[in-house]
Amino acid sequence: MNHNPVEKRQHIGIIGAGVSGLRCADILLSHGFSVTIIEARNRLGGRICQSDELGYTVDIGPNWIHTWDSGEVHPIWKLALETGTPLHHWNERQLIYNSVGVSLPDDEAGKLSSLLWEIIGEAFESSAAANKRDNGRSIPREESMYDFVKRRAGEQALDSNERELLIQMSEMWGAYVGEPVWKQSLRFAWMEECCGGEEMFVESNYSAILNRISQPAREQAKILLNTEVVSVCTPERRSPRQKVELTTSEGNIHRFDEVVMTTPLGWLQKHPDCFWPTLPLKTSAAIKNLKLSQLEKVFITFPSAFWMTDMNEDTFPSYTNWLTPSYAEGTNPARWPQEVWNLAAFATPNKQPTLLFYLYGDCSRYIVNSIHGKAKEEKHAFLQAFFYPYYSRLPGFHAENQACQPKAILATEWLKDEFCGNGSYCNFQVGIEDADQDILILRDGCPERRLWFCGEHAAPFEECGTVAGAYLSGESAAKKIVGVYEGTMQDE
Ligand SMILES: Cc1cc2nc3c(=O)[nH]c(=O)nc-3n(C[C@H](O)[C@H](O)[C@H](O)COP(=O)(O)OP(=O)(O)OC[C@H]3O[C@@H](n4cnc5c(N)ncnc54)[C@H](O)[C@@H]3O)c2cc1C
Numbered sequence: 001m002n003h004n005p006v007e008k009r010q011h012i013g014i015i016g017a018g019v020s021g022l023r024c025a026d027i028l029l030s031h032g033f034s035v036t037i038i039e040a041r042n043r044l045g046g047r048i049c050q051s052d053e054l055g056y057t058v059d060i061g062p063n064w065i066h067t068w069d070s071g072e073v074h075p076i077w078k079l080a081l082e083t084g085t086p087l088h089h090w091n092e093r094q095l096i097y098n099s100v101g102v103s104l105p106d107d108e109a110g111k112l113s114s115l116l117w118e119i120i121g122e123a124f125e126s127s128a129a130a131n132k133r134d135n136g137r138s139i140p141r142e143e144s145m146y147d148f149v150k151r152r153a154g155e156q157a158l159d160s161n162e163r164e165l166l167i168q169m170s171e172m173w174g175a176y177v178g179e180p181v182w183k184q185s186l187r188f189a190w191m192e193e194c195c196g197g198e199e200m201f202v203e204s205n206y207s208a209i210l211n212r213i214s215q216p217a218r219e220q221a222k223i224l225l226n227t228e229v230v231s232v233c234t235p236e237r238r239s240p241r242q243k244v245e246l247t248t249s250e251g252n253i254h255r256f257d258e259v260v261m262t263t264p265l266g267w268l269q270k271h272p273d274c275f276w277p278t279l280p281l282k283t284s285a286a287i288k289n290l291k292l293s294q295l296e297k298v299f300i301t302f303p304s305a306f307w308m309t310d311m312n313e314d315t316f317p318s319y320t321n322w323l324t325p326s327y328a329e330g331t332n333p334a335r336w337p338q339e340v341w342n343l344a345a346f347a348t349p350n351k352q353p354t355l356l357f358y359l360y361g362d363c364s365r366y367i368v369n370s371i372h373g374k375a376k377e378e379k380h381a382f383l384q385a386f387f388y389p390y391y392s393r394l395p396g397f398h399a400e401n402q403a404c405q406p407k408a409i410l411a412t413e414w415l416k417d418e419f420c421g422n423g424s425y426c427n428f429q430v431g432i433e434d435a436d437q438d439i440l441i442l443r444d445g446c447p448e449r450r451l452w453f454c455g456e457h458a459a460p461f462e463e464c465g466t467v468a469g470a471y472l473s474g475e476s477a478a479k480k481i482v483g484v485y486e487g488t489m490q491d492e
Pocket of ligand 1: 015017018019020038039045046048060061064227262263267295296297419423455457465470
């Protein structure tokens with residue numbers, strides 16, 4: 001429903017049709033603006049994207065919905081419920097293999113995992129307290145979450161073997177933020193706290209949610225697909241009738257009253273010269289300071305879920321982690337830990353005999369660089385050899401049994417995707433001085449130039465890097481533009 005329609009229909013250009021751009025369009029359209037979305041790909045959704053390569057549909061981008069404990073409505077959870085998207089609550093069980101490939105007894109795995117989460121909770125608290133006290137200055141910028149875990153592990157009543165295991169287990173943080181735990185800035189750990197409430201996993205895929213988010217834009221905005229923006233020419237000062245001029249790779253020019261850039265952080269970092277005049281110093285510094293992580297996913301589907309003894313009971317551990325493997329020297333000499341989620345635990349019809357590996361940091365870069373551009377069979381052979389040392393340790397595995405031979409393997413290659421900025425999402429790595437200020441600068445945009453930013457890298461604190469963050473950032477940028485035309489700058 002349109003309310004407060006702007007007198008003369010201002011025309012807003014949104015670059016990018018990911019969640020942030022689509023949500024931004026929705027709010028602007030509902031306030032009577034005319035909207036054109038310019039999208040480089042041949043589809044909507046950006047990092048929300050599905051593949052049918054395994055013979056059924058999976059999300060190659062997000063799957064998790066991390067809700068809040070604040071009591072506020074989580075917009076993506078709400079959309080999941082409204083669209084009947086099935087959500088999975090993982091069981092609490094986990095299977096942990098030590099560095100020689102022997103599984104830990106259940107009670108030891110449970111005890112160490114609870115302790116680890118307590119310590120991570122303390123890291124968030126200590127980071128948040130330092131932020132309140134002195135903007136985090138009392139935590140050296142080179143100090144990492146790993147330093148904190150190691151320190152606290154040393155203070156626990158544990159024997160040396162358990163202490164070592166606890167420290168190795170902390171590497172699972174990498175799969176949350178996309179880079180190793182020793183790269184996680186402790187000073188800005190509070191910005192990763194996401195999000196305190198229930199954690200759910202989309203059992204089917206995000207397409208119904210995306211469909212709902214994109215509906216207003218599909219119905220009322222002009223959408224130009226396969227159209228890459230290569231330059232953004234803005235006025236230096238806001239004055240009447242001046243426009244922002246966008247040039248596409250085909251040399252076409254589009255003029256708008258305001259422009260919202262939703263191109264990912266990695267894209268902005270690689271194309272500082274696309275802006276004319278160059279961005280204000282503080283904006284370009286913020287873009288440079290923030291870092292991008294490298295999360296990738298590998299789905300391995302088997303003829304049946306050989307690791308499950310009972311397909312009707314959710315008793316097999318949701319999560320399996322192979323810590324610092326010393327037994328795969330030929331394929332993984334760096335001893336990158338490996339972890340999977342058991343997709344056979346889902347309810348019918350979404351249950352699949354599939355293991356979902358999450359990779360991060362150098363392991364992601366190694367795998368993607370090894371398979372990119374290769375034929376399907378070659379990729380399959382490489383990936384099967386790489387992951388064999390791990391899945392072959394699961395209960396029920398017999399090398400000669402056909403049920404234990406991977407049927408299909410799908411590995412994401414976000415690293416090679418220029419339109420997601422060749423990375424997964426932003427994170428806050430050791431060395432960063434003022435991450436919160438950098439995010440605020442992006443959220444403020446350059447109103448004097450009629451130029452705005454949104455996306456997961458300009459999201460509310462604690463929601464950066466998520467779908468909800470991207471959605472809320474789009475909403476916020478749109479409200480700021482509405483504020484300009486309604487005469488007041490609206491705060492988030
Ligand atoms: C592997 C992976 C797993 C993830 N897992 C989760 C998860 O479980 N839960 C969660 O909440 N989040 C997760 N995320 C993060 C989440 O996907 C993103 O935060 C969110 O989708 C980002 O939306 P966005 O609108 O900011 O960016 P995007 O979706 O990237 O949208 C930007 C759009 O801009 C377009 N574009 C880029 N350059 C140009 C150009 N020059 N001209 C025109 N168009 C351009 C792109 O094609 C794209 O469509 C994951 C991400 C990845 C990669």
